[in-house]
Amino acid sequence: MHPIEHLRYVARAQGADPASLVEETAHALGSLHFDPSGIVVACRRIVERHPFTGALWWLCANVSTSSEPFKAVWELAEEIRGDRTGAELAAALPDDATIVTIGSPDVAGDGLIRRGDVRVLVLDAGHTATQFFRKLERYDVDNDPVDAGAAGAAVRAADVVLIEALACDSHRIVAPIGSSTIAAAAHAWGTPVWLVAGVGRRLPSGFIDHMVQRYEAITDPDGEHPVDPWEMDVEILPTSMVTDVIGPHGRVPIGPPAIQPECLMAHELLRHSAM
Secondary structure, three states: OOOHHHHHHHOOOOOOOOOHEEEEEEEHHHHHHHHHHHHHHHHHHHHHOOOHHHHHHHHHHHHOOOOOOHHHHHHHHHHHOOOOHHHHHHHHHOOOOEEEEEEEHHHHHHHHHOOOOEEEEEOOOOOOOHHHHHHHHHHOOOEEEEEEHHHHHHHOOOEEEEOOOOEEEEEEEEEEHHHHHHHHHHHHOOOOEEEEEOOOOOOHHHHHHHHHHHHHHHOOOOOOOOOOOOHHOEEEEHHHHOOEEOOOEEEEEEOOOOOOOOOOHHHHHHHOOOO
């Protein structure tokens, strides 16, 4: 496949997990060595198409600000491939724990299948958890589907609630829709909420600002084609709703030290690019 066509394919991809998108994007960007001047434009187009996928912003920001972008892109792909967040989550979970998740968390799922002694209460949101059910069953992980209306009861019975970050800074989290529901219920019942933030999810506040603005523009009732907030795949919640962060270096209490940006702020990614 021609590199430009490969990039168009990645830009239009829907439903793929962030790590897979990063690897596909890395391969496509790495093939642009014949046109190094086009790499920033290519990065800009990718994040325009995937505005809430933090790992792609991380990849594109690091590539755009690197003095050796074509070397950096392969190193970044290897870094996300070797993400230890799942292993750290598995090590941090209590023995025989009951866990609540929502949707189809990729990185958290990797950690849960490493443990053979957990029970996972899976809340669905817009039929997004089907793939996650299959993954848990394939690895023989004890799991139960829970109706969204029973979220409070599930969270009360749980030892830990897991929320997967698509992107975050020290104050805000971009997460799958429904995350605020289980986080709020956990706060009411005193159940710990762990934010699972894999490689590439911690971003400069400028990128999160842009995501929030994009979210507000999409859901603005006075906009040209408004979308109701409850019909979105993602939502924005404050970090005050979580108690701990699980990342590639283990479990850390929530706070600015736990969410240091993993890339520089690349303002050139925020400029509009003709598609």
